[in-house]
Amino acid sequence: MTLEQILTQQVVAAAQALYDIQATPQQVQLQKTRPEFEGDITLVVFPFVKAARKAPAQVAQEIGEWLVANSQGLIAGYNAVQGFLNLKIAQHFFIQQLQEIAADANYGRQPENGKLMMVEYSSPNTNKPLHLGHVRNNLLGYSIAKIQEANGWRVVKTNIVNDRGIHICKSMLAWLKFGNGETPESTGKKGDHLIGDYYVRFDKEYRKQIAELVAGGMDEETAKKEAPLIKEAQAMLLRWEQNDPEVRALWARMNEWVYAGFDETYRRMGVSFDKIYYESNTYLEGKSEVEKGLASGQFYRRPDGSVWANLEKDGLDEKLLLRSDGTSVYMTQDIGTAKLRYQDYPIDKMVYVVGNEQEYHFKVLSILLDRLGFPFGKELVHFSYGMVELPNGKMKSREGTVVDADDLMDKMVEDAKEIYLQKSGDSNNIKQSQTISNEESNEIARKVGLGALKYFILKVDPRKNMLFNPEESIDFNGNTGPFIQYTYARIRSVLRKAGLSGEAGLLAERSFSESGLSGEAGLDSKELSLIQRLMEYPAVVRQAGQDFSPAVLCNYAYALACDFNSFYHDCSILNEPDQQKRALRLLLSQTVARTICDAMSLLGIEVPERM
RNA sequence: GGUCCGGUAGCUCAGCUGGAUAGAGCAACAGCCUUCUAAGCUGUGGGUCUCGGGUUCGAAUCCCGACCGGAUCACCA
Numbered sequence: 001m002t003l004e005q006i007l008t009q010q011v012v013a014a015a016q017a018l019y020d021i022q023a024t025p026q027q028v029q030l031q032k033t034r035p036e037f038e039g040d041i042t043l044v045v046f047p048f049v050k051a052a053r054k055a056p057a058q059v060a061q062e063i064g065e066w067l068v069a070n071s072q073g074l075i076a077g078y079n080a081v082q083g084f085l086n087l088k089i090a091q092h093f094f095i096q097q098l099q100e101i102a103a104d105a106n107y108g109r110q111p112e113n114g115k116l117m118m119v120e121y122s123s124p125n126t127n128k129p130l131h132l133g134h135v136r137n138n139l140l141g142y143s144i145a146k147i148q149e150a151n152g153w154r155v156v157k158t159n160i161v162n163d164r165g166i167h168i169c170k171s172m173l174a175w176l177k178f179g180n181g182e183t184p185e186s187t188g189k190k191g192d193h194l195i196g197d198y199y200v201r202f203d204k205e206y207r208k209q210i211a212e213l214v215a216g217g218m219d220e221e222t223a224k225k226e227a228p229l230i231k232e233a234q235a236m237l238l239r240w241e242q243n244d245p246e247v248r249a250l251w252a253r254m255n256e257w258v259y260a261g262f263d264e265t266y267r268r269m270g271v272s273f274d275k276i277y278y279e280s281n282t283y284l285e286g287k288s289e290v291e292k293g294l295a296s297g298q299f300y301r302r303p304d305g306s307v308w309a310n311l312e313k314d315g316l317d318e319k320l321l322l323r324s325d326g327t328s329v330y331m332t333q334d335i336g337t338a339k340l341r342y343q344d345y346p347i348d349k350m351v352y353v354v355g356n357e358q359e360y361h362f363k364v365l366s367i368l369l370d371r372l373g374f375p376f377g378k379e380l381v382h383f384s385y386g387m388v389e390l391p392n393g394k395m396k397s398r399e400g401t402v403v404d405a406d407d408l409m410d411k412m413v414e415d416a417k418e419i420y421l422q423k424s425g426d427s428n429n430i431k432q433s434q435t436i437s438n439e440e441s442n443e444i445a446r447k448v449g450l451g452a453l454k455y456f457i458l459k460v461d462p463r464k465n466m467l468f469n470p471e472e473s474i475d476f477n478g479n480t481g482p483f484i485q486y487t488y489a490r491i492r493s494v495l496r497k498a499g500l501s502g503e504a505g506l507l508a509e510r511s512f513s514e515s516g517l518s519g520e521a522g523l524d525s526k527e528l529s530l531i532q533r534l535m536e537y538p539a540v541v542r543q544a545g546q547d548f549s550p551a552v553l554c555n556y557a558y559a560l561a562c563d564f565n566s567f568y569h570d571c572s573i574l575n576e577p578d579q580q581k582r583a584l585r586l587l588l589s590q591t592v593a594r595t596i597c598d599a600m601s602l603l604g605i606e607v608p609e610r611m
Numbered sequence: 612g613g614u615c616c617g618g619u620a621g622c623u624c625a626g627c628u629g630g631a632u633a634g635a636g637c638a639a640c641a642g643c644c645u646u647c648u649a650a651g652c653u654g655u656g657g658g659u660c661u662c663g664g665g666u667u668c669g670a671a672u673c674c675c676g677a678c679c680g681g682a683u684c685a686c687c688a
Binding site: 037042049081162304317324329356387419423555573 | 614615617622624625626630631632635646647649653668669680681682683684687688
């Protein structure tokens, strides 16, 4: 039972005994005592004031008195400030808590709930490399999956690759016309970037043609439809749909280039998938589902042959499912993908990590899946996150303002390396005396650079739009990933010096109990705060799961690191002469390191042993 | 226009299931390395929580209404 649960019971009992009030647990409002007051945890007594018919301060006084008398030593004291009752919890309780936390290898994790959650994220198009928007998506998706796993779900991470359609035909066409047979091998360029270049090239040539047509007297709308390049691209798409061997072969070849590029980016970013679906394999399934729905009367056909769903009774309008020429749209494909997924896995909850610009789409998808009889349809979660904006607005590929994922990661790791070299060159810095190989320092720079990037993105509330300014580099000081990583590295350094590194980790726990420290040890206030912070962790993990919010974990990891740094500054660990205190501090440090590592792993951020 | 989301320090963001004097980081300024890693610690300055009503012991937080910003409402994905 947690401290809050125990106290809640006791407060309910106190209200009953003192005022004959049947209090509900919701009326018992407990909060952390503000630092400027004496005490550990505070009861807000206002909810009892009316029924008690006494002044708030007096009610606080009386409840405090009662609790001290009836808590069997748990509550060591109290003070009442107006309607706030500040309770002092006996120190042995915290020491015991620390020992329990340290002994629990699964601290913060919920037991398995036996249910399966599928998390879709990333979902790239195969015509251009990943950019900053995908970075946010990938980091959120991966972290959400880890967080839900920690909350007891069996999670399947999935990706739907939009590998067919007019966009890839544009790249293919441009490559055929202007590519001179270039390949990733011949150019030394990542495949996704190579394809992206041809997508841009297509757009450039296409615009040129439009301009020429307009100059020749055509209006722009018509020119956009009549430009030879776009007609060729459309013809190519048609040949693709007709299974033309030549077009299919080129398509397969160029998509392979892109996948190789994506794989490299994903690997570097540290994200992965358990199952990948391709739109080229799912869109036909979608069509047949729509046709089934048509047969069962769920949908209807207009005279021009197009197929629609009427969503008016759900407060929406009509939605197109198949074009008049019989080809499928975005929605059709998502229905097909859902069907295949449901065949492949016993999905209890389906989560789509997709930007908030597609909220309408998922609202419709939910209704359609439900109508088609998919059990998870109604309950599907569109994890809708905000856009990444640049100082002058959205990223636009045509204006060249796209922040490339690979470039960004390069830059972050370079910056980290530079800072590392600068620090280790400083004669006052311990790093100079460390013997760290070039290999290890590169690995540190990789972890720190990526950690800075990931934390920067994950710490903001996913629902909100966020700003990224390419002119300003991402911080490595303050409320950042490296700050937390640094805290971890310092603890590991201390533990190494104490002979407690690596597998010998549990030594700390043993020496601690052998030392026989169990009574009122005279905990330092910094030690107390740290233990209380550690006690919050399971609730934080649960909250992050409920809210689908890695940001909640970021805030926690930062607060934990702050608390530790403050403790580290005030309290000597290795040089503490009192062996009991020393052992307690070692155990505390070790537990903090483990918790930091765990929280960071749920964010997909690695922590270095040294930095 | 309909719907949804947001507006908190110069900047980037917490806090929002109502609780004590609204918090961090960056930037600025001032201190702290003979002591476990100074990517750290301590301090100073900086606010009409967009505005106006309401609900109540109490509102940045909940409700209503303005204003500002964004998204969306395609035979695009």
